[in-house]
Amino acid sequence: MSDIPEKTIERLSEYRRTLLSCHNQGITHIFSHVLAGIHGITAVQVRRDLMLIGFSSDTKKGYDVEVLIDFISNILDGPNVMHVGVIGMGHLGQALTKYFNSRKSKLRIVASFDVDEEKVGQIIDDIPCFDMAHFEHQVQKLDIKIVILSCPATIASDLVVPIINAGIKGVLNFTSMPLNFPRGIFLENYDITTVLEKVAYFVKEAEEGVDVQN
Amino acid sequence: MSDIPEKTIERLSEYRRTLLSCHNQGITHIFSHVLAGIHGITAVQVRRDLMLIGFSSDTKKGYDVEVLIDFISNILDGPNVMHVGVIGMGHLGQALTKYFNSRKSKLRIVASFDVDEEKVGQIIDDIPCFDMAHFEHQVQKLDIKIVILSCPATIASDLVVPIINAGIKGVLNFTSMPLNFPRGIFLENYDITTVLEKVAYFVKEAEEGVDVQN
Numbered sequence: 001m002s003d004i005p006e007k008t009i010e011r012l013s014e015y016r017r018t019l020l021s022c023h024n025q026g027i028t029h030i031f032s033h034v035l036a037g038i039h040g041i042t043a044v045q046v047r048r049d050l051m052l053i054g055f056s057s058d059t060k061k062g063y064d065v066e067v068l069i070d071f072i073s074n075i076l077d078g079p080n081v082m083h084v085g086v087i088g089m090g091h092l093g094q095a096l097t098k099y100f101n102s103r104k105s106k107l108r109i110v111a112s113f114d115v116d117e118e119k120v121g122q123i124i125d126d127i128p129c130f131d132m133a134h135f136e137h138q139v140q141k142l143d144i145k146i147v148i149l150s151c152p153a154t155i156a157s158d159l160v161v162p163i164i165n166a167g168i169k170g171v172l173n174f175t176s177m178p179l180n181f182p183r184g185i186f187l188e189n190y191d192i193t194t195v196l197e198k199v200a201y202f203v204k205e206a207e208e209g210v211d212v213q214n
Numbered sequence: 215m216s217d218i219p220e221k222t223i224e225r226l227s228e229y230r231r232t233l234l235s236c237h238n239q240g241i242t243h244i245f246s247h248v249l250a251g252i253h254g255i256t257a258v259q260v261r262r263d264l265m266l267i268g269f270s271s272d273t274k275k276g277y278d279v280e281v282l283i284d285f286i287s288n289i290l291d292g293p294n295v296m297h298v299g300v301i302g303m304g305h306l307g308q309a310l311t312k313y314f315n316s317r318k319s320k321l322r323i324v325a326s327f328d329v330d331e332e333k334v335g336q337i338i339d340d341i342p343c344f345d346m347a348h349f350e351h352q353v354q355k356l357d358i359k360i361v362i363l364s365c366p367a368t369i370a371s372d373l374v375v376p377i378i379n380a381g382i383k384g385v386l387n388f389t390s391m392p393l394n395f396p397r398g399i400f401l402e403n404y405d406i407t408t409v410l411e412k413v414a415y416f417v418k419e420a421e422e423g424v425d426v427q428n
Contacts, residue, residue: 006412013411017390039392040403076411078418084410091309098305100410107414145417148410170417172410176231178253186416189254190409195402196298196314196362196386197227197290198220200321202400203359203384204292 031062088151139166146170245276302365
């Protein structure tokens, strides 16, 4: 396991996005408490995260935005672009593809997979859509390391074996079906229903007169 | 603040989804270690979560699936359907609307808001799309409590004041722009780039020969 906790990795990704936005606005330096404020956390947390990756800064002027972007990128990104595939090219698959590929990133969605005859063989959102039957072949040909599952939950379980066989190393599961993979394949279950139900719960609690923590 | 931690609320939502799926398959009882295995956590965690909401069970047969569904629903759901609005009816907004409204739930997306002339005034995915200019009016008319932000990140900040003014109580922010709201409005920033970057990081680490924790 990596020395850096998952939550720190998530925050580093978030810091970088904010820093890139600052950089685009011509901001050259940022204080830890400003960065913290934007993300709704404490300055101590920001400093702890950056200490974990070995970054220290002249605190009088704040962090140098450009230097910090490069520093975080060296941690998060590999030397080369990493290829990603999308399984299930419905609305969600298309939304995710458009969203990710419109950004400058070391991650690139290079192919999608579906079983729908109207999609297979087409170029959708600038990437080819292949028949799921050719999944393993295309993964190896295109050097795909990560797959995003945006298919119906009912078929998610059927994908576990093909994903293992194809040599995929990371899975981002957007379906509501929790999956398990053997050690060596990093899995993130990311069900969007859960988060809406959570928001609804805290709204309900607030309405019932209980204090809500923001 | 509610007595139940956010992470427990998330897991309860996930347990319920699994239990509903079990129920549909005719399964009447489930052991904590089975439920735990499906979600990749320990049985101790499952029992602790259920203890927190005051649920105890005959451990010889495992949990009664139907009883546990009702028990969790009583915690998570309010007595009435809660109305949700979507701001930004692009691919992501449409994917989310289709996804949520196809499920039986106490949450219902009842309206969307956009500024695109081709969308405003139309019925998209069975719900009306209103001009953002009428946001406050429609929120009150339709009793919308929660909004989902699936608009471009560049305009997300401009929505904070209208959302506060309209009396919204919960915000699920899918844009990459972190937002802050005053106390009393529950906010969940849920940027999908972060999670893909996290998966990519752990894949890269694994490739570099570091053990990866699943």
